[in-house]
Amino acid sequence: MINPKKLIGSVKSATQMGESSVRTVIWAGLGAYSKGTEQVGMAQHMVTKQIQDLVSKGSEVETEMVERIQESKRGLFGQAESQFNQAFNATCGIDRDRLSNFEQKVDHLQEMVEKLAAK
Template identity: 90%
Template sequence: MITPKKIIGTVKSATQMGESSVRTVIWAGLGAYSKGTEQVGMAQHIVSKQIQDLVSKGSEVETEMVERIKDTKRGLFGQAESQFNHAFNATCGIDRDRFSNFEDKVDRLQEMVEKLAEKSK
C-alpha cells in the first residue's frame, strides 16, 4: 500500500528531477546564448578584418588603375596627335612641326616690326 510518506518522497524526487531538468535546460539556453554572442563577436571581427583587407586591396588596385588610365590616355593622345599631323600634312602639304616653327618666326617678326615702329615714332 502506498503511504503518504512514499507519496511525499515520490513528489520530492519528481520535483528535484524536474528542478534539475529545468536548471539543465536554463543553463543550456544560457550557454547557447553565451556561445552565440561569442560567435557573433568573432564573426564581426572577421568581417571587419575582411572589409579592411578589401579596402587595402582596393586602394592598391585604384593606384594601379589610375596609372593604367594615364598610360592609355597618353597613348591615345599620342595616336590622335600623330593622326592629326598626318591628316594636316596630307591636306595642307605642310608638316605640323615646320608649321609651328613658322608660327614662331612670324611671332618674332611681328615683335621686331612693333619695336621698329616704336623707335620711328
C-alpha cells in the same frame, strides 16, 4: 496503505529532479545563446577584416588601373596627333612642327615691331 512521509519524500525528490532538469535546460539555452553571440561577433570581425583586405587590394588595383589608363591615353593621343600631322602634311603640304615654329617666329617678330613702334 501509503506512507505519507514516503509520498512527500517522493514528491520532493521528483520536484528537485524537475527543477534540476529545468535549470539544466535553461543553462543549456543560455549557453547556446552566449555561444551564438560569440560566434556572431567572431563572424562580424572576420567579415570586417575581409572587407578591409578587399578595400586595400581594390585601392592598389585602382592605382594600377589609373596608371595604365593614363599610359594608354597618352599613347592614343600621341598616335592621333601623329596621324593628324601626317594627314595635315599630306593635304596641305605643311609640316605642323614647322608651322608651330613659324608661328613662334611671327609672334616674336610682332613683339619686336611693337617695341620699335613704341620708341
